[in-house]
Amino acid sequence: MPELKVTPLGAGQDVGRSCILLNMGGKNIMLDCGMHMGYNDERRFPDFSYISDGPLTPFIDCVIISHFHLDHCGALPFMSEMVGYTGPIYMTHPTKAIAPILLEDMRKVSVEKKGDQNFFTSQMIKDCMKKVIAVTLHQSVMVDNDIEIKAYYAGHVLGAAMFWIKVGSQSVVYTGDYNMTPDRHLGAAWIDKCRPDLLISESTYATTIRDSKRCREKDFLKKVHECVDRGGKVLIPVFALGRAQELCILLETYWERMNLKAPIYFALGLTEKANNYYKMFITWTNQKIRKTFVQRNMFDFKHIKAFDRQFIDNPGPMVVFATPGMLHAGLSLQIFKNGLPTKIT
Template identity: 65%
Template structure:
């Protein structure tokens, strides 16, 4: 593999992009350079270990890589900054650009001789609460490779959906109910927590909001530190208060599972295919 590839570039921490990396480096034996952004390097081990634990420890499936493989794999990763030009070898030059999508996601510009390409990875062209929109220089390219998931989907404004969501949660807890919100631990959980935390403050609601996922709690620590990769709105608020220090969101303890009274509970995974 070392002779076949100049390098491996990981655009972001989602498992369909990083999931095979420990297997590739530690089992298949690839020893060439591996590049990703600083947030992706920080968060990928959490995602990989969570995946390994669910697939092997809970479901009993074949172990494709171990915890030690993950640790050794990440030692080989070279973290890159946005717009940092990396000379991989005599011919290949790469540069990362902000992609939105999730914390640390990048688009990749690569130049070999006179030929230039961009691979977008997953990207988002609209700003949300915690991330900015994808941004890239005006470039002369020979090839553009774009992710196209949901490319033909036309979405309306997010504000009516957010309003409907908040109203549904508020109605549930106001009636004494418990609102269970299935959510992915990284990205979607932070976005929804910011939305609810702000609404709780504005409406002076005293009902507790809980995280049930240890992965979300771990990830939130990195979100608090990696403010430079977030939206302009988060950066501006950070001067007086870290927006990821949620005022109304707490860690969930299983002893509370039969506790009386209303609450909101964020639980992983977002597809309701596992849990306790």
């Protein structure tokens, strides 16, 4: 049997910068092309010099992106437009629609606010996305005469996919992030019965035994309720898409049930666009959302309003959703610093 070779260019023993080079049957396939959100120097992108010191097109047969989170697609315009790659890039339709918005948002923060150098431009994001071939779930795609790929539903976020890749008699399944339990807005991951020679899986929480989701949610709601009852402020650092919608549905339902009056704010410029994508890709959500959608848009929230920066010093209780989820920069960090009894700089 031909040798299978796997080289992590990022995320091997780390969270962030997912980028795996898969060599099978003489073909080179890049699985994800993410960036590390914790670095501002060359370490934020995968080390492409491992593949070549020049353009990558002669050395890579295709690139597959599992979902739109930046730790999985954030280095894509850098790789294609600055390092140089003109070959095919595959992702699902929702990923193709949402990824450029997150990439542009991140570019603005990095370049215009932080003044980062050696970063891709808005035009590069557009040019990169022109190279993308959108795939449908369960659609068998022949990359060339030898490589066949197929995407499967992964849950996690809108458009997230696991990919089955076949070259000759060998096959590999690559997951990226996936979720085996359905949540409030997405279904559970699903794949055909198959026997791959190799399974490459994201495993951020793989060894963590967690409480049941119901317990975690109950605990979360109790803590939020206690805090606003005391007149306190609750900051929820989130990513703009995915977990944010999940938590919004949870709080909206709880506020309605308990008849709470404390304001909930959503400090994300992407919200409106995000909700439009949920409307557009409604078939990617779970059955309950699809059914409810006929009567009303589940993402039109009654209790959750847009946040304005001038609300930071407002007295009284409030709940604020703000990006980024890692609390390492941006508005979530600003609100956090501002809300502490002793100010930190």
